Amino acid sequence: MIANVERKQAPPRVSGTSGSIGRMVVRFVIYAFSLFLILGPISSLVIWSFAEKWFWPHTLPQQWGLLYWSRVFDGKMLHSLSLSFGIAFLVTLISIVLCLPLSYLIARYKIPGKSILLLIFLLPQAFPQLPVFTNAMVLMYKWDLVGTLTGVTLIHLVGALVFSVWTMVSVFQNISVSLEEAAVNLGASRLQTFFTVTLPLALPGIIASSLLVFLYSLDEFTGSLLIGAPFLTTMPVFMYNSAMGYEMQTASVTGLLLMLPGIILLLLMQRFMKSEYMAAFGRV
Known part of the structure; x- marks a missing residue:
């Protein structure tokens, strides 16, 4: 009876609680440091993009405004932006047309020197x-x-074809061969099987691949x-020319405009890219 009373009155153990608090603190420090590394450079770009006057030794700009945003959109930057998007779209389209049948052949058929062929693209x-x-x-x-749209598109394809x-x-x-065989056994031709069975199943991966190529071409320097x-x-x-000319405001505005499409497209790619595709990446 006395032993039971002593057991009931024993103080609770707090080691588990203190350990969980310690882990939470460590995670908070890691997350805060990661956010600082990510948002630190971005915050600098944002400040510079709205700074009309910023001289040493002032910590923040003396005058804020949209002067350089208006200058950027009124100048050559808008033409550069449309040119970059046009080239990226063209490179993505050519990559799909060239790589879609080639990738299917490499994945489905025993081609002599298949590994060497993939290494050549790499x-x-x-x-x-x-x-x-x-x-x-x-x-x-x-x-x-040199100096032509065809030349720039071809030089972008050098790296885009790899991705x-x-x-x-x-x-x-990652697509099961048995699904194609079942369609063939039911009377479909190889071409019909590809367009009605294989291509719809591969569409999310093709979209993710296209977004990756588009991002590469958009950021290629x-x-x-x-x-x-x-x-x-x-x-x-x-952006490089602006930075080399010490036009920090113009370079910052350009960097932000170049970064926003990348963030949006990466979020879209995360939606379409499945873990099964990455597990099969590089397997020949």
Whole structure:
């Protein structure tokens, strides 16, 4: 009886509570530090974009306003923005047309040297971009493609095809072959099976691959600078020229405008990209 009373009066254990509080504190510190690393540079861009006068040693701008936003939209930036979106859309469309049948063949059929073929598509990303694009520029000078829309589109395709092929191959590998065989056994042709069975199942992965290619082309800088400038100035090149001229407000506005489509498209890609596709990525 006395032992039962002593057990009831024993103080509660608090080690579990203190441990959970400690873990919460550690998580809070990690999250706060991560937000600082992400939002710190972005907040600097936002401040610079609205700063009309900002001189040392003032911590914040002395004068705020929309002067540089209006200047950017009234100047050459709007043309650069439309040019970047047009090139990105064109590169994405060409990548789908070229890579869709090729990726299906690589994923479904035993092609001799399949691994070597995929490695060839990966080679442009295996080396620094500057020497790769410089050698490509020499060839384009011979073909009179430097400073043209065709040349910039081709130099974007050098890197875009890598993302497109490897992603689409993993998408088709994730679709069960038995579904296609069942459609063929029911009397459908191979072409009908592809358009009625395989393509609808692969559509989310194709959309995710297209968004990835679009983002790559929209943010591509080195090839656009070497092949397009000064005749064709895309948004990344425009931002680079502004920063090199110490036009911090213009460069900040351009950076924000270039960043917003990327955030939206990445959220869309997260919706369409399934974990099964990433599990099959690179499997040949």
